[in-house]
Amino acid sequence: MEIGKKLKDLRLQKKLTQEELGERTDLTKGYISQLENNLSSPSMETFFDILEVLGTTPKDFFDNDRVSQPIVYTKQDGTVFEDREKGYSMTWMIPDSNNKDLEPIMLSLNANGEYKQFAPSLSETFGYILNGTIELQLGERMYSIKKGESFYFEATESHQIRNTSVRPAKLLLVVTDSYL
Template sequence: MDIGQKIRDLRIQKNLTQEELGERTDLTKGYISQLEHNQSSPSMETFFDLLNVLGQTPAEFFTEDQTQQLVYPVGDQVEYEDEERGYLLRWLVPESNENEMEPVRIEFNEGGEFKTFEPSPAETFIYVMKGRVTLQLGHHTYSAKRGETIYFHATQQHRIVNAAKGPSTILLVATASYL
């Protein structure tokens, strides 16, 4: 195990500079650099301070990387159908509501509409794969057809409606806690 590289990786995951990590652990930027390049070894106390700031327990730190799932077959995807509103929602990444982004595919029947959402800090990206949809965002309406995209901050009440004569399909990716 490359301890220096693991410290560096954790620091970067926490979006910290060497200087910021040093400030939070009463160490110098130069010493953090030496640790990350395996040119120095920390005392146990210093190591535990680093782990505390980096949000790791010693057990987590020394556990070898577990294989992370990067490919999600169709069988892992979860579907929800709302016949009353006329759409089929497919979560493309299981448990994605625990991640920063939540990608879903929504298939609308003719006249179908997605539920109305209250304002939130989420950012939302929509790619129209088939048909045409409208986004009602506050008092404004935006329309996009196959091949076009919509990108917005969800700071107003909003909903998505199928505007095509026939079915429409979109890929929607939203930041945390949208769906």
């Protein structure tokens, strides 16, 4: 394991310069550079201080056995839920998306189908219409959105998506996980 490279990668992920990391750990920019280039080895205390500033633990830093998260997902990875009464089906496209900051969902609405009404929250919602036309109710306002169009809103008002046409509609929804 290249400790210096891993330290540099963590520093860059935190968007810190060598100078900023040095200031937060009472080290010089030059010493941080030496560590990142494997030209010097820190004491245990210094190493632990650096890891703390970089937001990780020694165990996580050295844990090479962790299973990395998949990058590509297939249709079989999704989980489908169907509500025949309300006329929609949805697919959670990422298996553990409820543990992520973003939750991508494929939503299919039958003719005159409607997705549940949501209360106000701190979430952000993006949608792209793949087929058909949907109606978005956002508070008291109504929007008609058709194939090829997209929408984005901060969910500070109650909202609901409906298909008011006689043709099926399909859309990609991406919602942030930021609830009140």
